[in-house]
Amino acid sequence: xxxxxxxxxxxxxxxxxxxxxxxxxxxxxxxxxxxxxxxxxxxxxxxxxxxxxxxxxxxxxxxxxxxxxxxxxxxxxxxxxxxxxxxxxxxxxxxxxxxxxxxxxxxxxxxxxxxxxxxxxxxxxxxxxxxxxxxxxxxxxxxxxxxxxxxxxxxxxxxxxxxxxxxxxxxxxxxxxxxxxxxxxxxxxxxxxxxxxxxxxxxxxxxxxxxxxxxxxxxxxxxxxxxxxxxxxxxxxxxxxxxxxxxxxxx
Ligand SMILES: C[S@@+](CC[C@H](N)C(=O)[O-])C[C@H]1O[C@@H](n2cnc3c(N)ncnc32)[C@H](O)[C@@H]1O
Numbered sequence: 001x002x003x004x005x006x007x008x009x010x011x012x013x014x015x016x017x018x019x020x021x022x023x024x025x026x027x028x029x030x031x032x033x034x035x036x037x038x039x040x041x042x043x044x045x046x047x048x049x050x051x052x053x054x055x056x057x058x059x060x061x062x063x064x065x066x067x068x069x070x071x072x073x074x075x076x077x078x079x080x081x082x083x084x085x086x087x088x089x090x091x092x093x094x095x096x097x098x099x100x101x102x103x104x105x106x107x108x109x110x111x112x113x114x115x116x117x118x119x120x121x122x123x124x125x126x127x128x129x130x131x132x133x134x135x136x137x138x139x140x141x142x143x144x145x146x147x148x149x150x151x152x153x154x155x156x157x158x159x160x161x162x163x164x165x166x167x168x169x170x171x172x173x174x175x176x177x178x179x180x181x182x183x184x185x186x187x188x189x190x191x192x193x194x195x196x197x198x199x200x201x202x203x204x205x206x207x208x209x210x211x212x213x214x215x216x217x218x219x220x221x222x223x224x225x226x227x228x229x230x231x232x233x234x235x236x237x238x239x240x241x242x243x244x245x246x247x248x249x250x251x
Contacts, residue, residue: 002129003097004031006112008105008136011205012044013051015137023134024052028096031087034058040236045101054099059086080111084118092124105138109162109180139240140178142204146211149199151242152176158242163189166243175248180240184227190216197249200241202226208233216243 005023009016016024024030032045042058049056062082064075091098102110116131140160144151152158159174163182166189170177190198194217202210210226212219231237 002091002095002125004091004116004129004131005097005099005134006106006116006131007099007101007134008138009045009048009101010104010137011139011142013048015205016048017134017136020134020136021052024048024054024099024101026097027054027099029055029057029094030099030101031057031059031090032101033061033083033086035061040234041103048101057090057094059090062086080114080118083111084115087115088119088122088125091119091129102136105136105141106133107135108138108140108160137205139180139201139204139238140242143178143199143201143240143242146201146204146209147199147213147242149242151178153244153248156248167192175245177243178240179243182239182241184224187220187224187227190220193243195246197244197246198223198241200226200239202230202237202239203234204240206234208237 005027007020007023009020030045030049032042034042046056048054062079062085064079100112102112104110106112113133116129119125120129120131140151153176156176158176158178159169160178160180161169161174163179163186166177166179166186170193190196194215196216197214198216198219199213200211200219200223202208208230210230212223212226227237227239230239
């Protein structure tokens with residue numbers, strides 16, 4: 001039998017819950033995808049594994065075709081399939097109890113649980129593979145904590161989406177939106193929302209952390225500069241933000 005613990009590690013060792021630490025100490029080995037020679041998030045996983053006496057097996061990330069944005073779902077599906085193969089090879093060869101260390105929490109924009117669903121359907125693994133999930137602190141949670149805010153107005157909804165899908169969320173009438181998976185280029189969409197309020201954070205809980213809040217039209221230049229500062233200080237940048245429409249802010 002092979003068992004996989006999918007462990008949310010938040011934004012680093014300081015966020016590990018006691019449950020996550022105990023799980024890592026009891027596992028036989030950890031599996032992690034290596035994205036390149038200087039994969040800073042892999043470095044965090046190496047540190048956590050070392051602290052927990054856990055051998056780390058690094059799986060080279062399969063190539064992903066980023067040249068054809070028109071077939072984004074196709075490119076992601078092929079990349080997922082290649083990742084499934086890579087995980088299957090390691091798990092069948094090693095067995096025992098493995099830990100997969102997921103940045104933030106596995107429930108948000110992470111493919112690990114989909115990969116395990118696929119693995120569980122394979123004839124060579126079905127019946128012999130089980131898994132569980134240990135939650136971690138996600139980027140939206142840390143964003144709310146740093147800005148000391150509730151993500152939604154009293155009793156109101158919050159919509160969580162990607163930067164790519166922000167325009168359709170606004171067009172559909174969403175008034176309170178958490179946005180992830182953005183880039184420097186996708187910030188241009190905010191030019192269309194000058195009167196919305198934003199609570200933004202980059203590299204939360206990590207080197208180069210930056211926070212900016214205020215009316216979009218006022219703070220956007222400072223926010224762009226802060227994004228570059230985060231990248232300069234850490235060598236990488238990830239950001240997330242909450243947007244609230246002007247009529248929602250005063251509810
Ligand atoms: C692939 S998703 C992973 C999300 C993760 N599973 C979670 O629970 O937060 C990566 C996106 O999460 C957000 N993110 C992750 N780490 C972050 C950080 N330290 N600061 C700000 N945003 C972060 C960014 O929007 C980034 O583009």
